[in-house]
Amino acid sequence: MKIFLSHSTKDKAFTQRLAEALTAAGFVPWRCEVDIDFGQDFITKINEGLKDAGFVLLIWSPEAAASRWTKLEWEAALHREVKESVTRLGVVKLRPAELPPLLTPKVHTDASKDEEEAIRQIVAAMLRRRAMIPSAPPNAPRPVAREPEGFVGRGEYLDRLYTELVEREAVFLLHGTPGAGKSTMALKALWQWRGRFERALFVTCGRRTASEAASDLARQLKIDVSGLAPERVVETVREAMEAQRTLVVLDDVWYTDVAALMPAPPASVLLTSRWRSWGFVSPNHALEVKPFSEEEAEGVFRLWLGDAPMERHRAGLLDLARRWDRLPVAVVVAADLLHRQFGPLNEAARGLVLAGLRNGIHDVPALMRRAVAGLEATERKLLEAAAFCTADGFWMPLAVSIAGLSQKEGSAARDRLANGSLLRMLDQERQRFYVHAVLREAALLEADHDGLSGRHAAAVEALFADGETRWRDCRECMREVIPAVQWLAGQRKMDRMRSVAHQGFKIGYRIGELEEASQILKAEEQMWLAAREDGAPEELQRCYGHQAVILQAWGRLEEAMALHKKEEAIGLQLGNQDSLQRCYGNQAVILQAWGRLEE
Numbered sequence: 198m199k200i201f202l203s204h205s206t207k208d209k210a211f212t213q214r215l216a217e218a219l220t221a222a223g224f225v226p227w228r229c230e231v232d233i234d235f236g237q238d239f240i241t242k243i244n245e246g247l248k249d250a251g252f253v254l255l256i257w258s259p260e261a262a263a264s265r266w267t268k269l270e271w272e273a274a275l276h277r278e279v280k281e282s283v284t285r286l287g288v289v290k291l292r293p294a295e296l297p298p299l300l301t302p303k304v305h306t307d308a309s310k311d312e313e314e315a316i317r318q319i320v321a322a323m324l325r326r327r328a329m330i331p332s333a334p335p336n337a338p339r340p341v342a343r344e345p346e347g348f349v350g351r352g353e354y355l356d357r358l359y360t361e362l363v364e365r366e367a368v369f370l371l372h373g374t375p376g377a378g379k380s381t382m383a384l385k386a387l388w389q390w391r392g393r394f395e396r397a398l399f400v401t402c403g404r405r406t407a408s409e410a411a412s413d414l415a416r417q418l419k420i421d422v423s424g425l426a427p428e429r430v431v432e433t434v435r436e437a438m439e440a441q442r443t444l445v446v447l448d449d450v451w452y453t454d455v456a457a458l459m460p461a462p463p464a465s466v467l468l469t470s471r472w473r474s475w476g477f478v479s480p481n482h483a484l485e486v487k488p489f490s491e492e493e494a495e496g497v498f499r500l501w502l503g504d505a506p507m508e509r510h511r512a513g514l515l516d517l518a519r520r521w522d523r524l525p526v527a528v529v530v531a532a533d534l535l536h537r538q539f540g541p542l543n544e545a546a547r548g549l550v551l552a553g554l555r556n557g558i559h560d561v562p563a564l565m566r567r568a569v570a571g572l573e574a575t576e577r578k579l580l581e582a583a584a585f586c587t588a589d590g591f592w593m594p595l596a597v598s599i600a601g602l603s604q605k606e607g608s609a610a611r612d613r614l615a616n617g618s619l620l621r622m623l624d625q626e627r628q629r630f631y632v633h634a635v636l637r638e639a640a641l642l643e644a645d646h647d648g649l650s651g652r653h654a655a656a657v658e659a660l661f662a663d664g665e666t667r668w669r670d671c672r673e674c675m676r677e678v679i680p681a682v683q684w685l686a687g688q689r690k691m692d693r694m695r696s697v698a699h700q701g702f703k704i705g706y707r708i709g710e711l712e713e714a715s716q717i718l719k720a721e722e723q724m725w726l727a728a729r730e731d732g733a734p735e736e737l738q739r740c741y742g743h744q745a746v747i748l749q750a751w752g753r754l755e756e757a758m759a760l761h762k763k764e765e766a767i768g769l770q771l772g773n774q775d776s777l778q779r780c781y782g783n784q785a786v787i788l789q790a791w792g793r794l795e796e
């Protein structure tokens with residue numbers, strides 16, 4: 198295994214000692230000052246060194262941080278890592294220097310205090326890394342499921358799976374949102390490490406019983422279980438898996454009776470499921486599969502579209518991925534569909550909608566509809582209500598109120614949705630949760646939007662009407678006021694609209710949520726401008742005055758003065774002396790701040 202040592206020449210002494218230790222352990226270290234002869238093409242030789250290396254160790258110091266060559270080397274290693282979905286880069290912190298954001302999550306070895314101990318740790322880590330190199334001899338077991346193609350990223354997950362399944366012979370769980378890539382990752386691990394096992398098995402459990410899944414496994418094991426009672430089928434298959442070193446993937450597990458199928462070592466079991474909690478799996482042996490990182494999403498687009506289109510349209514493509522929270526299945530299908538387009542790429546990307554995210558392998562809308570369709574009535578109501586709340590996170594009691602559920606019903610539905618990876622908890626104490634963008638769209642496809650809008654507005658009104666005592670709860674729902682204002686105005690319920698907008702502003706201003714209070718006032722202003730030909734001058738006057746007060750608090754005095762002048766003009770038009778009095782007083786405060794005391 199060749200190891201590329203990326204370093205500054207200022208760190209040559211440490212790098213040489215590290216290279217000697219790696220050589221003694223059977224590795225082939227690559228260093229530019231040793232492996233490039235005088236007169237050779239420097240760039241070509243470095244490219245060859247990076248291409249041939251199984252791993253890159255970046256020796257980090259202030260001099261390395263300032264080196265253009267070092268930057269090019271670690272960027273090339275990162276690019277290859279994302280493309281091949283195998284960890285290729287580690288960082289050795291030799292002397293303190295700020296790390297670029299892309300290097301922050303990388304595995305670090307601290308050599309700043311004890312260089313010799315750091316060298317020992319690095320050699321041990323590289324020995325383990327060498328053991329993880331996929332090996333599939335001709336007689337390696339071939340799983341019945343196909344190997345996933347175009348797999349990108351996810352290196353940290355595969356590293357963990359190797360530790361748990363190959364080294365420790367554990368039962369391990371991958372859980373997460375539908376479409377997060379759990380099954381694909383499990384298949385990748387199965388194919389990548391199958392050479393370490395005598396048997397490699399894959400079965401999709403779904404809503405089948407343990408005995409039905411065991412019958413599938415029996416066919417793969419070539420065991421005749423015909424005529425056996427269901428519990429005996431499970432027992433026979435489990436014993437067969439325990440008899441040899443077996444790697445088995447139980448995909449999309451739904452029911453707890455699968456516990457009876459769990460073999461003991463030397464077998465290793467990888468489960469995938471939406472459900473995050475299983476009594477027979479330790480929380481230490483479970484991992485949530487999260488959305489793609491931005492780098493992984495970029496890697497998918499590069500794989501399907503090529504480097505040149507990715508560079509030209511990078512911003513638009515990454516925005517497309519962000520639109521669906523970088524859900525792996527959505528990103529992969531979008532990249533495939535764009536690959537088949539022959540018109541302008543940006544135009545095609547803008548035209549992609551959830552309903553069209555389907556290719557010959559994945560149907561994203563159907564996947565999400567199945568996730569919603571399998572819910573109980575109370576769970577579906579709560580999910581629809583949650584999806585109707587603000588997209589960046591919502592307060593659970595508000596969603597329960599919109600869904601029309603009791604506190605007990607809401608708590609049970611909440612726990613079921615969260616355990617099934619259909620809700621993500623943002624803050625347990627504040628009861629803040631999040632619905633994934635793709636799932637949110639799917640949940641609302643067939644929902645009663647008018648009914649939800651009305652219940653949403655009514656719930657927000659009720660909360661803010663009691664804002665003097667429930668201001669902490671109102672703080673959690675400030676962003677819910679604007680859609681309530683917009684819906685009430687659209688229904689011509691202007692008195693209710695005015696009331697909830699005023700309460701939202703007043704509470705936001707008092708508790709220091711000035712940005713939200715300002716946005717509420719701007720939304721109300723637009724509603725009054727659209728509602729009447731004269732723009733409801735007395736209401737606009739109030740909106741301008743309150744917005745100006747917020748701008749004053751922010752120190753944006755020029756903008757505040759401009760709004761006070763608009764407020765003054767309406768006050769003169771209406772002959773409203775009380776409003777003029779307040780307006781002149783606020784203008785005087787600004788003039789005083791400017792030092793224009795005579796005015």
